[in-house]
Amino acid sequence: MVQASQPALSSYAGLVSVACESRFSRASIRGTFAPDEELFALGDVLRRRKKGIVQPLHCDSEFAARAGFDRPIIHGLCSYGIVCKAIVDGPLEGNPERVASDSARFRGVAFPGETHRISYWNDGDRLLVEARSKQRDAPILSNAVVTLR
Secondary structure: OEEEOOOHHHHHHHHHHHHEOOOOOEOOOOOOOOOOEEEEEEOOEOOOOOOOOOOHHHOOHHHHHHOOOOOOOOOHHHHHHHHHHHHHHOOOOOOHHHEEEEEEEEOOOOOOOOEEEEEEEEOOOEEEEEEEEOOOOOEEEEEEEEEEO
16 A cells, blocks of 8 residues: 655656656446546556666566566556546646545556556545556556545
């Protein structure tokens, strides 16, 4: 479980602009309870080596294969940033000051070029959030909570 304090969303949103691309659109429901809304964000690492990422799991296909992946994976904090930016840009209407705290569980991996399907549910003064790979319907982040001011 990642615990972050108030500035977390705005600082992770900055990570997204440096390391990832995001595009958003509205979507349909998923799961037992329909989310209040789903957002889509296309995550891709841009020139990973040039951005200073030296962890070979994120930029070296041979190393990723030795770790059991068919290609390099997106860094977990990049996925976290994609989700945070989608929440700030979507239901929070671009206002990161509304975030009191946030937390999430890294549940799986995302690959460059995959679309993050981000679902959220309004629960009073907080949003309950999950992110899944649209292409694989595999979990990326779960048990995420954004507490609002």
